[in-house]
Amino acid sequence: MDFEPQYTPEQEEFRQEVKSWMKENMPPGIVHPADPIDLTEEQYQLRREFGRRLGAKGWLWSTASPEYGGGGLDVDHAVVLEEEAEAAGLTIPPFYDSGGRLGGASIVVWGSEEQKKFFLPPIFTGEVRTWQLLSEPEAGSDLANVKSTAVKDGDDYIINGQKVYVGSSLGCDYMWTLTVTDTEAKRHENLGWFMIPSTLPGITVQPMDLLISGGESGAGSGVKNTVFFDNVRVPAFNLIGGHNEGWKVATTHLELEHGTGGKISRNPVVDRLFDYCRTTNRRGQPITKDEDAREKLIDVHIEQEIVRLFQLRNYWMRHSGISTTYEGPQASYMRKTLGLKMSRHILDILGPAALTFDPELGASEGHMEAHSRAGIVAIHPGGTTDIQKVIMSRRIGIGREVKEKAGALG
Amino acid sequence: MDLSLTPEQEMLKTAVRSFVHQEYPKETLLQIASPTEISPEEPWEQLTKTGWLGILIPTEYGGEGGSFTDAGVLFEELGRGPVPGPHISSAVVAALTLLEGATEEQKNEWLPRIASGEVRMVAAITEEEFGWLESDVQVTAEQTGGRLTLNGSKAYVFDGETATHLMCAVRSKNTNDVGLVIVPADSVGITIRHLPGFAWNQCAIDMEDVAADSTNVLGEELTGGWTALERASLKAIPVISAYQVGGSQAVYELSVDYSRTRHQFGTPIGRFQRVQDQIINLLNALDAARWTAYEALWKLDIGRDADDSVHLAKTVASEGYYEACNFAHEVHAGVGSMTEYGLTLHTTASRTLYNYLGDPKLHRRRLADALGL
Numbered sequence: 001m002d003f004e005p006q007y008t009p010e011q012e013e014f015r016q017e018v019k020s021w022m023k024e025n026m027p028p029g030i031v032h033p034a035d036p037i038d039l040t041e042e043q044y045q046l047r048r049e050f051g052r053r054l055g056a057k058g059w060l061w062s063t064a065s066p067e068y069g070g071g072g073l074d075v076d077h078a079v080v081l082e083e084e085a086e087a088a089g090l091t092i093p094p095f096y097d098s099g100g101r102l103g104g105a106s107i108v109v110w111g112s113e114e115q116k117k118f119f120l121p122p123i124f125t126g127e128v129r130t131w132q133l134l135s136e137p138e139a140g141s142d143l144a145n146v147k148s149t150a151v152k153d154g155d156d157y158i159i160n161g162q163k164v165y166v167g168s169s170l171g172c173d174y175m176w177t178l179t180v181t182d183t184e185a186k187r188h189e190n191l192g193w194f195m196i197p198s199t200l201p202g203i204t205v206q207p208m209d210l211l212i213s214g215g216e217s218g219a220g221s222g223v224k225n226t227v228f229f230d231n232v233r234v235p236a237f238n239l240i241g242g243h244n245e246g247w248k249v250a251t252t253h254l255e256l257e258h259g260t261g262g263k264i265s266r267n268p269v270v271d272r273l274f275d276y277c278r279t280t281n282r283r284g285q286p287i288t289k290d291e292d293a294r295e296k297l298i299d300v301h302i303e304q305e306i307v308r309l310f311q312l313r314n315y316w317m318r319h320s321g322i323s324t325t326y327e328g329p330q331a332s333y334m335r336k337t338l339g340l341k342m343s344r345h346i347l348d349i350l351g352p353a354a355l356t357f358d359p360e361l362g363a364s365e366g367h368m369e370a371h372s373r374a375g376i377v378a379i380h381p382g383g384t385t386d387i388q389k390v391i392m393s394r395r396i397g398i399g400r401e402v403k404e405k406a407g408a409l410g
Numbered sequence: 411m412d413l414s415l416t417p418e419q420e421m422l423k424t425a426v427r428s429f430v431h432q433e434y435p436k437e438t439l440l441q442i443a444s445p446t447e448i449s450p451e452e453p454w455e456q457l458t459k460t461g462w463l464g465i466l467i468p469t470e471y472g473g474e475g476g477s478f479t480d481a482g483v484l485f486e487e488l489g490r491g492p493v494p495g496p497h498i499s500s501a502v503v504a505a506l507t508l509l510e511g512a513t514e515e516q517k518n519e520w521l522p523r524i525a526s527g528e529v530r531m532v533a534a535i536t537e538e539e540f541g542w543l544e545s546d547v548q549v550t551a552e553q554t555g556g557r558l559t560l561n562g563s564k565a566y567v568f569d570g571e572t573a574t575h576l577m578c579a580v581r582s583k584n585t586n587d588v589g590l591v592i593v594p595a596d597s598v599g600i601t602i603r604h605l606p607g608f609a610w611n612q613c614a615i616d617m618e619d620v621a622a623d624s625t626n627v628l629g630e631e632l633t634g635g636w637t638a639l640e641r642a643s644l645k646a647i648p649v650i651s652a653y654q655v656g657g658s659q660a661v662y663e664l665s666v667d668y669s670r671t672r673h674q675f676g677t678p679i680g681r682f683q684r685v686q687d688q689i690i691n692l693l694n695a696l697d698a699a700r701w702t703a704y705e706a707l708w709k710l711d712i713g714r715d716a717d718d719s720v721h722l723a724k725t726v727a728s729e730g731y732y733e734a735c736n737f738a739h740e741v742h743a744g745v746g747s748m749t750e751y752g753l754t755l756h757t758t759a760s761r762t763l764y765n766y767l768g769d770p771k772l773h774r775r776r777l778a779d780a781l782g783l
Contacts, residue, residue: 400681
């Protein structure tokens with residue numbers, strides 16, 4: 001076994017190339033607000049610009065096929081890129097995006113050759129930013145129960161309906177969504193999966209007032225929105241996977257969103273908490289020397305290590321082409337559970353300082369206050385903790401001889 | 411990055427699994443565990459012939475010179491039984507301690523015989539107040555010239571009854587140094603008493619004027635003996651964790667099977683989400699133990715500082731195996747508590763291993779130290 005990438009001389013050479021490239025191409029002045037809602041337009045544009053530069057180099061979605069604008073690199077190079085971005089305090093992509101990892105991955109699996117050539121290059125090169133539109137007022141955990149409709153009209157579909165908990169601050173270029181294409185057909189055989197330009201007439205984006213936005217990825221998403229479709233005319237070309245075939249397309253990105261992709265980066269909130277407790281004195285000694293705080297910090301460390309190892313395992317499985325069953329939802333479940341428990345641990349360790357971002361009386365530039373909220377909100381995106389357990393149970397085959405298969409990833 | 415086993419390790423895994431299946435079927439394990447039946451000696455004799463007891467002993471001392479991960483694979487499969495010792499105590503804890511602290515002569519004397527199974531050496535560390543710290547050692551060694559006389563009592567010694575030799579932690583009456591003395595288990599003055607009840611292969615050992623000389627002292631002097639044990643423990647612990655992983659894996663598989671075959675309210679019980687929750691919690695505990703254990707083993711293999719990973723692994727595996735058995739009992743209800751079903755073999759093992767070489771509380775403290783908190 002080997003729990004870390006072995007860096008070959010070629011990789012080390014690549015790392016040097018990445019380092020010096022990042023030095024030249026990372027726009028100066030990128031900062032990280034504790035609450036992603038505080039991301040400014042100027043900051044966002046800096047990130048987009050960096051994303052486009054990465055994309056032009058093939059490093060934004062480095063393992064995607066070069067035929068469609070990806071970098072065509074192997075996992076060992078992707079690891080170096082992620083590590084170097086992390087060292088610079090960023091993720092790849094450096095902004096909220098549902099196109100490359102989720103929507104794009106579904107198009108790779110289910111799109112026609114023509115659709116792949118049209119939709120994928122702008123995503124993989126960072127020219128466009130894409131949102132996912134899945135939940136509806138009546139379709140949360142039961143996503144297949146969506147009510148928005150797409151009615152065939154000549155060479156187009158006419159879309160109507162409402163999507164919630166969508167996207168981020170500062171807009172997007174494309175939206176992908178799941179709607180009913182056949183009101184008479186059976187569940188799971190009645191849906192269509194569309195890639196929609198956000199500029200089409202009839203689309204309204206309205207910010208939601210939430211406790212905090214809880215994104216699945218490291219790049220904070222800022223505000224979440226309600227999106228209304230009012231007789232939006234979409235060309236049939238934008239339907240991926242075929243009429244009434246939307247659910248199978250969705251299984252691909254749902255699988256990835258359930259944590260199957262895995263990741264190898266650290267948890268920045270845990271690092272910040274430990275740094276803060278090491279460097280902040282209470283009653284004449286660092287917080288880490290307080291017996292009660294030590295116990296809590298060790299709890300956090302142990303659980304974070306377990307989450308890290310599950311994510312590492314999933315990352316390795318995906319990139320080695322080993323098919324997963326329950327591992328994706330398991331990592332998601334553990335990460336979400338840890339996040340929620342950490343809200344409690346932070347409250348125990350820091351007391352009321354955990355609840356304010358006041359520059360004098362808050363902790364860690366407001367990051368602890370933000371996590372106190374985010375730990376609660378983050379239990380639902382991509383499926384609640386209970387839903388993750390339902391999926392695990394089916395995949396394991398608890399109480400059933402025939403195990404459910406994971407969504408197709410390739 | 412490669413989290414798979416090597417082809418050789420896969421072969422070892424298969425070989426051990428079929429060995430356990432053949433030599434230690436459930437009926438045999440129940441017979442060994444029974445307080446009234448006589449334990450068969452044949453399975454252990456077969457185990458000594460495999461050479462596996464020498465897995466961590468270098469070839470120059472008659473062992474196989476395997477890696478820590480190799481040992482993890484072997485003991486994970488033994489843990490599925492759970493196959494009783496004294497394999498871990500002798501071939502892992504005692505052997506590694508000898509490698510850390512023995513003279514060349516002592517290594518040549520003991521290691522080949524531990525590898526062949528002729529010697530079953532068991533470390534006797536803990537005493538009545540139960541603790542794994544140097545300060546807890548109160549059994550005395552009085553030194554007169556080259557002679558030593560041991561007095562006092564060891565308690566809660568894992569695998570002690572099956573030992574041919576004991577590696578006793580003792581405190582010098584003369585210098586207060588704590589070291590290790592190797593004595594035959596049948597020495598004059600040694601009385602071994604089985605601890606009845608829920609304990610798994612634990613005993614109390616009384617020592618009254620037990621005679622030894624400096625050749626019996628690890629490294630030939632008491633100074634440094636305790637350090638050798640501590641260094642060895644940091645290597646032995648992830649192997650024990652792997653054994654706990656194997657046990658957790660076994661009760662997981664029992665529970666999934668039972669969820670499919672047991673019907674209540676006209677449907678397999680695994681169709682109930684409350685029952686599913688138990689098995690999912692079990693699987694999460696199992697996988698957490700698995701990956702923390704194997705990461706620690708890997709760090710040992712590549713010679714990296716592994717202290718934090720070792721303490722993490724033992725904490726997670728001890729709590730994991732304990733909880734895994736509890737979840738399995740929730741799934742199995744009455745059937746699980748029937749001795750003949752076999753689940754209680756694991757439940758019993760999980761409790762004793764929880765404390766072995768330090769309980770989770772101790773390892774959490776050590777983990778905090780290792781992280782520099």
